[in-house]
């Protein structure tokens with residue numbers, strides 16, 4: 699799985715999603731992260747197809763929506779996603795959120811999809827440690843990935859440590875703090891030393907922590923900028939400064955609370 703991919707949350711179905719994904723593929727991204735609930739799988743699929751890039755060079759992720767969870771409904775939702783994406787298989791299929799009372803049945807469906815080789819790997823998203831422990835009691839396949847909100851001001855060290863101990867990769871959503879961490883003066887000062895933007899420094903921090911990172915932008919220049927992160931390396935001192943910025947503040951919903959919304 700490529701360590702640096704492209705996210706498309708809040709990217710509008712139609713010309714916006716088509717252009718953003720086309721640009722991302724043109725500048726070198728090979729992993730795209732979408733979800734049924736983003737409503738843009740059709741445009742993402744069209745951009746992938748029109749890119750002409752061989753399928754095996756791409757890594758496509760999508761996710762089952764909360765209102766589709768359950769065994770049969772997930773199998774159905776997966777078929778719909780494949781059709782919209784115009785793909786025969788996805789590389790990674792995720793449970794989007796741990797819907798209480800349903801995520802174990804949803805996981806059985808993902809295991810079936812995996813056995814049928816319709817997803818190269820399967821995983822979860824927004825799972826706390828207690829959700830993982832519960833899932834693993836019955837799971838036959840261990841999730842390969844947990845995609846969680848993670849950025850310098852929400853560094854999620856306990857979850858990362860647990861996942862590492864269980865050999866589960868951590869993928870950072872909202873890697874730039876959904877824009878909030880981009881205003882941080884400490885990160886700006888670090889960037890000035892390397893001649894790099896705040897976004898590039900943050901993406902580098904994720905990569906140097908062995909995290910999978912999927913920044914989103916709809917602007918061509920930023921899409922390219924966020925991919926130009928392989929020509930510098932943060933020192934241990936600068937990594938330590940970034941590590942010290944954690945405040946445990948979420949931009950998104952706490953996975954323990956989302957059911958109540």
Ligand code: NDP
Nearest residue numbers: 705706707871872873874875876877897913914915916920
């Ligand atoms: P990000 O942390 O990627 O931040 C995106 C924001 O930062 C946008 O407002 C974007 O603006 C701005 N931005 C991006 N690059 C730059 C730059 N170089 N300079 C200045 N501003 C910039 O937030 P996301 O929530 O989009 O997270 C990334 C991906 O993670 C999503 O797209 C989605 O694929 C996934 N995700 C998964 C979730 C889950 O529940 N599993 C939840 C949320 C996200 P603009 O577009 O205007 O350039």
